Amino acid sequence: EADIYQTPRYLVIGTGKKITLECSQTMGHDKMYWYQQDPGMELHLIHYSYGVNSTEKGDLSSESTVSRIRTEHFPLTLESARPSHTSQYLCASSEFFEGARTEAFFGQGTRLTVV
């Protein structure tokens, strides 16, 4: 079992609310990622980080924001949730060294429904 945890597992929230999806890993990985998985199961990278104070946007544009104040913690925030944000969000981490060649470990995901 990978030591990467996401909370909550399921969240139903009203439009306009601010939400934060939590992601923590205990493996000491420098690299962390957020993927959005649509109902058709396709995954898209929305944010990534190489370490503390490093955050970058991924391939898919997202209204969410992320922060990386601690190595083990990579929360994702939506300031004002909308129904279009309804999706599954997967957090992942991997090791980081020059020519990094390791796989990513995934959390169990947060299934977000905005009503």
Place this chain on the structure above:
Amino acid sequence: AQTVTQSQPEMSVQEAETVTLSCTYDTSESDYYLFWYKQPPSRQMILVIRQEAYKQQNATENRFSVNFQKAAKSFSLKISDSQLGDAAMYFCAYRKLEPLGGADGLTFGKGTHLIIQP
């Protein structure tokens, strides 16, 4: 940009039989990694097998093996002696090698839903 294509949205196989899941990808890179991930219903995505592009030998992990054809940009997964626990979504993924600070997130295919018939 890299793309990964899984042309089989769903596959079904009898328990104990062998099944092959297809994956093709497009890249201009010469060195990269390829992965197969498994996502059981409501459970974590886990790595099944990985292949380094510079290695000609196909990767094998117990009942799982790949057929890596670099020139054809093909990376299929073969599951032998299928078991009920193999039922899941299977994703093929590509990861390029980037110098320090480059973007190296996984690019996924759309997945293949594998059904195991008892």
